[in-house]
Amino acid sequence: MILDFIRDLGLGAWAWIVGGLLLLGIEVLAPGNIFVWFGLAAVFTGVVSILADLSWQVGLLVFAVSSVVFVIVGRRFFARSTESDEPLLNRRMDRFVGRVFTLSEPIVGGVGTIRVNDAKWRITGPDLPSGTRIRVTGHDGAVLTVDQEDAASGG
Numbered sequence: 001m002i003l004d005f006i007r008d009l010g011l012g013a014w015a016w017i018v019g020g021l022l023l024l025g026i027e028v029l030a031p032g033n034i035f036v037w038f039g040l041a042a043v044f045t046g047v048v049s050i051l052a053d054l055s056w057q058v059g060l061l062v063f064a065v066s067s068v069v070f071v072i073v074g075r076r077f078f079a080r081s082t083e084s085d086e087p088l089l090n091r092r093m094d095r096f097v098g099r100v101f102t103l104s105e106p107i108v109g110g111v112g113t114i115r116v117n118d119a120k121w122r123i124t125g126p127d128l129p130s131g132t133r134i135r136v137t138g139h140d141g142a143v144l145t146v147d148q149e150d151a152a153s154g155g
Helices: 002-009 013-029 035-052 056-077 092-096
Strands: 100-102 111-116 119-124 133-140 143-148
Touching: 013 035, 013 056, 035 056, 092 133, 119 133
Parallel strands: 119 143
Antiparallel strands: 100 133, 111 119, 133 143
16 A cells, blocks of 8 residues: 555655665664664665666565665674773773782771772671782672782782
């Protein structure tokens, strides 16, 4: 029914081009990198329709095939890289592992705190007096696991 309406309008190639431009406009308003491929496929179908005077059935087939091709090629060549020059940027706890700090307060009963810059962090580890150098060996949620620096370095 809708396809008959489009065919009766006699727009043909221009309907594909205008539709493609509308899809490209939607991409600007609702970014997500998906409408752009369908918009490009519609514009491509319009250009092919101008050059080859396609029927609406063939135009629809060209649009379907070119949409799949544009999506696959576009996703492959324009995929966002997940690699970062700072892989621990959003993994704050992992950034502490291996670092050495000095206890300002003792670890009592296996629990204590350390101050890193302006933040206080809960720590777990062996009972140690204040002034001891400790090395962060891991974390359990938001609690850092520590060990005495000499013991952690093997001597």
